[in-house]
Amino acid sequence: MWRELLAIGRHAGSGGYRRFAWTGADADCRAWFAAQAAARGLALEVDRNGNQWAWLGDPEAGGAVVTGSHLDSVPDGGAFDGPLGVVSSFAALDELLARGVTFTRPLAVVNFGDEEGARFGLACVGSRLTAGKLTVEDAHRLTDAAGTTLPRAMEAAGYDPDTIGPDPERLARVDAFVELHVEQGRALDLSGDPVGVAGAIWPHGRWRFDFRGEANHAGTTRLVDRHDPMLPYAETVLAARREARLAGAVATFGKISVEPNGVNAVPSLVRGWLDSRAEGGATLDAVVTAIEDEARTYATAHGVDLEVVRESFTPVVEFDHALRDELRRLLGTGRDAELRVPVLGTGAGHDAGILSGSVPTAMLFVRNPTGVSHSPAEHAAEDDCLAGVTALADALEGLACK
Structure with a gap:
C-alpha cells in the first residue's frame, strides 16, 4: 500500500507532495482508496461532502467504530502526515481479519477531504462541513489562488457541490472515531516510546x-x-x-x-x-x-x-477522556502488553479534533524520530509504523469486537 501511494502527487524537484483538494493528484489518491476498499470487499460510500467511507458491516446499524485520516498534503509536504493513518487503518483491518475476530459493530475506514487546507486556505473542510462547523455559505465563498471557488472545483472533479452541508445522521451512527497520525514533534522520540495517545489539541487559528x-x-x-x-x-x-x-x-x-x-x-x-x-x-x-x-x-x-x-x-479540544483511557487500557493488555502509552498534547489540528464535538474521538501518535513535519524530511521508522498498526488493531478489536 505504501509503495502504491508514494509516487502520487510527488514533485520531482522538491521531493515533497502536492496533493491538493479536488486536483488530479487528489483524484488518484481517491482512486487508490477505492481500490483498497474493493480489494477487501468493503462497501464504498462517498458522502455529501466528498469524504470517502469504506464499510465492513451495515453502516445503517449504528454503533459504528471508525478509523482513518486524510490523503491530501500541504505544499511540498511529507509522505506520512495523513496517509500513514489511512494505510495503517487498512493494515489494522487486515490484522484483525488474520486474527479471526468476530465483529459485533460496523467498522469503517475514512478518508476525509481537504484536511490540510492547502488549496482554499481553510483546514479540515471535509470534516468541518460534516460536523456543521463550516456553513454552506462560507464554504461556497472559499476560493483558491486562481480564483476557482470550492463548488466549481468539486464540480470539475465530478462531484455535486449542491449537496454539501452538515451530516448529523451519518455521525449519529458512529460511536467512536480513532485517528492514527505520525507525531508532529519529538515527544515520543525523547521518551523512547513508539506510540502515544493524544490528550488535547491546543487552540489555534489563522489571521490575515x-x-x-x-x-x-x-x-x-x-x-x-x-x-x-x-x-x-x-x-x-x-x-x-x-x-x-x-x-x-x-x-x-x-x-x-x-x-x-x-x-x-x-x-x-x-x-x-x-x-x-x-x-x-x-x-x-x-x-x-x-x-x-x-x-x-x-x-x-x-x-x-x-x-x-x-x-x-479552533478552540482547545479535549479528546474524550473515557475513550482515551479505554485505548490506553486496551493497548496495555494487547498483543504488546509491555507497551507504555504516554498521553501527549499537540499543537496540530486534525479531523479527530473537528469531530470531537459530535462523536467520541481519540488519536494515536506514531514516533517521528526527527520531529520534522510538513516537509519532505518527515519520517517514521518501519518498526514504529508496524507498532502503530498493532496498537490500532488492538484498539479496534477492543472497541468493535466486544
Whole structure:
C-alpha cells in the first residue's frame, strides 16, 4: 500500500507532495482508496461532502467504530502526515481479519477531504462541513489562488457541490472515531516510546494581515518618501517570534502575497498569514493581540494602513477522556502488553479534533524520530509504523469486537 501511494502527487524537484483538494493528484489518491476498499470487499460510500467511507458491516446499524485520516498534503509536504493513518487503518483491518475476530459493530475506514487546507486556505473542510462547523455559505465563498471557488472545483472533479452541508445522521451512527497520525514533534522520540495517545489539541487559528502602502519606483523614490508595507510586515514577523517565545507558544508567518510583486517596485500591498497556537486560549489571545498591537505601531510609523482578519479559529479540544483511557487500557493488555502509552498534547489540528464535538474521538501518535513535519524530511521508522498498526488493531478489536 505504501509503495502504491508514494509516487502520487510527488514533485520531482522538491521531493515533497502536492496533493491538493479536488486536483488530479487528489483524484488518484481517491482512486487508490477505492481500490483498497474493493480489494477487501468493503462497501464504498462517498458522502455529501466528498469524504470517502469504506464499510465492513451495515453502516445503517449504528454503533459504528471508525478509523482513518486524510490523503491530501500541504505544499511540498511529507509522505506520512495523513496517509500513514489511512494505510495503517487498512493494515489494522487486515490484522484483525488474520486474527479471526468476530465483529459485533460496523467498522469503517475514512478518508476525509481537504484536511490540510492547502488549496482554499481553510483546514479540515471535509470534516468541518460534516460536523456543521463550516456553513454552506462560507464554504461556497472559499476560493483558491486562481480564483476557482470550492463548488466549481468539486464540480470539475465530478462531484455535486449542491449537496454539501452538515451530516448529523451519518455521525449519529458512529460511536467512536480513532485517528492514527505520525507525531508532529519529538515527544515520543525523547521518551523512547513508539506510540502515544493524544490528550488535547491546543487552540489555534489563522489571521490575515493586510499592509497597504503606496506602489512606487524602487530606483527613484527617496527612502523618506516611501510608504513601503514590506517594512512593517518584516518587523511584525520578528515580533511574532518574540511574543510567542515569551509566552511559550508558537507563531508563524508562513505565507505571503505581494503586489505588484516586481523587483524594481515598492509594494502597494503585502498580505501575510499568521498561524498561532498555544496550550491555552488565554495565552493564544494574548500572543495574537500583542502581535497585532505591534503591527499597528509599525504600520503607523511607515505611513501604512493595516487590516487584520481572523480567517479561522479552533478552540482547545479535549479528546474524550473515557475513550482515551479505554485505548490506553486496551493497548496495555494487547498483543504488546509491555507497551507504555504516554498521553501527549499537540499543537496540530486534525479531523479527530473537528469531530470531537459530535462523536467520541481519540488519536494515536506514531514516533517521528526527527520531529520534522510538513516537509519532505518527515519520517517514521518501519518498526514504529508496524507498532502503530498493532496498537490500532488492538484498539479496534477492543472497541468493535466486544
